[in-house]
Amino acid sequence: MIKLPHDFTNKMKELLGEEYDEFIKSYDSPRSYGLRINTLKINIDDFLKITPFNLEGIPWAEEGFYYAEDDRPGKHPHHECGLYYIQEPSAMAAGTLLAPQPGERVLDLCAAPGGKSTHIASKLQGQGFLLSNEINQSRARVLSQNIERMGIKNCVVTNESPGRLAQRFKGYFHRILVDAPCSGEGMFRKDETAVKEWSLENVLHCAIRQDEILDSAAEMLMPGGILLYSTCTFSPEENEKTIEKFLKKHSEFSIQEVHPYTGFESGRPEWSDSRNPKLRRSIRLWPHKLRGEGHFIAVLRKTDGEDSPKPKVKRKQVDKQYLKDYYDFANKYLNIVPEGEFIIFGDNLYIVPEEMLSLDGLRVVRPGLHLGTIKKNRFEPSHALALSLKASEAKNNVFLDSSSKETLLYLKGESIKLQCSDGWNLVNVDGYSLGWGKAVSGTLKNHYPKGLRWV
Numbered sequence: 001m002i003k004l005p006h007d008f009t010n011k012m013k014e015l016l017g018e019e020y021d022e023f024i025k026s027y028d029s030p031r032s033y034g035l036r037i038n039t040l041k042i043n044i045d046d047f048l049k050i051t052p053f054n055l056e057g058i059p060w061a062e063e064g065f066y067y068a069e070d071d072r073p074g075k076h077p078h079h080e081c082g083l084y085y086i087q088e089p090s091a092m093a094a095g096t097l098l099a100p101q102p103g104e105r106v107l108d109l110c111a112a113p114g115g116k117s118t119h120i121a122s123k124l125q126g127q128g129f130l131l132s133n134e135i136n137q138s139r140a141r142v143l144s145q146n147i148e149r150m151g152i153k154n155c156v157v158t159n160e161s162p163g164r165l166a167q168r169f170k171g172y173f174h175r176i177l178v179d180a181p182c183s184g185e186g187m188f189r190k191d192e193t194a195v196k197e198w199s200l201e202n203v204l205h206c207a208i209r210q211d212e213i214l215d216s217a218a219e220m221l222m223p224g225g226i227l228l229y230s231t232c233t234f235s236p237e238e239n240e241k242t243i244e245k246f247l248k249k250h251s252e253f254s255i256q257e258v259h260p261y262t263g264f265e266s267g268r269p270e271w272s273d274s275r276n277p278k279l280r281r282s283i284r285l286w287p288h289k290l291r292g293e294g295h296f297i298a299v300l301r302k303t304d305g306e307d308s309p310k311p312k313v314k315r316k317q318v319d320k321q322y323l324k325d326y327y328d329f330a331n332k333y334l335n336i337v338p339e340g341e342f343i344i345f346g347d348n349l350y351i352v353p354e355e356m357l358s359l360d361g362l363r364v365v366r367p368g369l370h371l372g373t374i375k376k377n378r379f380e381p382s383h384a385l386a387l388s389l390k391a392s393e394a395k396n397n398v399f400l401d402s403s404s405k406e407t408l409l410y411l412k413g414e415s416i417k418l419q420c421s422d423g424w425n426l427v428n429v430d431g432y433s434l435g436w437g438k439a440v441s442g443t444l445k446n447h448y449p450k451g452l453r454w455v
């Protein structure tokens with residue numbers, strides 16, 4: 001049994017009363033593991049046909065499945081192809097309830113490592129765009145890698161504070177997710193550090209930070225837009241009380257009813273100061289009531305406010321010479337040439353998602369789909385481009401079987417001897433892109449990124 005802080009157990013005893021025994025017993029039972037199929041790359045039925053894992057559906061996420069701990073899906077080539085994201089089952093509820101629609105502008109304000117962002121992107125189906133932001137620099141890099149692995153084309157990753165983003169994106173987004181930094185009480189079974197770092201003071205400290213983040217989010221939402229607030233903690237100070245304060249300050253918002261999926265419990269107005277009965281519309285996911293960890297969710301709609309005018313952004317035109325090398329590559333090796341608004345960062349060429357406002361002055365980690373690098377008089381395609389392509393979009397393909405020796409060699413970064421066309425080849429495993437290889441006379445030189453290679 002995990003050793004829980006006394007102040008925490010005493011507080012939960014007081015809050016839960018008779019229910020406490022059932023709650024505390026959940027810490028003795030094994031936790032559940034989940035993966036979410038990336039429907040940008042594969043549909044659910046096709047994935048279920050090729051996966052070696054025994055999966056069982058998660059009631060609140062159509063793409064979400066429980067797997068057995070021994071399956072270790074993080075070590076399977078399909079993971080590297082971005083066919084799924086390993087995500088705690090309860091955490092999938094946020095993407096479902098945010099329900100982004102293709103074509104919308106969506107902001108994920110506290111996004112690393114990217115579980116919910118990648119869920120949002122799969123729901124957008126490549127239409128509209130996602131701004132995924134993370135304040136912590138090293139976590140923002142991990143977020144960016146996950147966006148790349150999942151083959152997402154219409155996402156910009158920034159490393160900013162919510163306040164600075166709010167100055168740029170007033171009234172701009174259709175939907176915003178605030179998956180707030182919190183005291184993490186709901187993750188105690190999963191994350192020992194959350195237990196170690198927990199204190200009553202930290203709960204209050206987190207609550208103050210959540211108020212500030214929510215204020216910035218409110219500014220960036222357009223009238224009629226949806227703001228989803230979630231935490232992975234039980235403390236009322238970070239949940240019902242946070243929403244209560246927010247609604248008091250922002251009368252233009254109202255709390256929405258959500259679909260009552262199996263296992264969802266309502267929020268607890270009796271744990272707030274105002275006892276506003278509408279807080280019952282918020283959702284609590286309890287580890288003793290469903291197969292998942294602790295979560296809280298409130299879905300808020302902005303009923304009033306100003307929609308920001310969308311100025312047409314004038315970006316600096318990309319030097320034609322750069323595009324020549326890109327087009328030479330694309331015409332030679334791709335069946336569909338990726339087009340859009342090009343931008344250059346250093347010697348890297350990107351396509352920015354449509355409608356993206358100016359990124360000038362913001363800390364940008366990934367300004368859109370990374371196409372590749374401009375080398376001296378040639379273009380080298382990026383890993384992100386490989387992962388965003390389907391085999392049918394590349395002229396030269398290498399098809400490997402996930403259980404083959406060649407797949408393992410490729411993931412280890414080694415060259416492979418095989419029959420294929422000279423030049424750039426898209427390497428596919430079980431039909432899904434995994435990376436680039438460049439062939440010369442029957443030897444495929446490995447272009448799988450060094451940092452991702454299996455050891």
Ligand SMILES: C[S@@+](CC[C@H](N)C(=O)[O-])C[C@H]1O[C@@H](n2cnc3c(N)ncnc32)[C@H](O)[C@@H]1O
Nearest residue numbers: 110111112113114115116135136139179180181
């Ligand atoms: C619960 S985690 C997000 C998990 C993520 N949504 C996912 O599904 O993978 C909260 C994130 O908020 C970030 N954060 C910390 N302080 C913040 C602040 N003041 N403003 C915005 N984000 C903050 C943390 O670095 C952390 O990555």
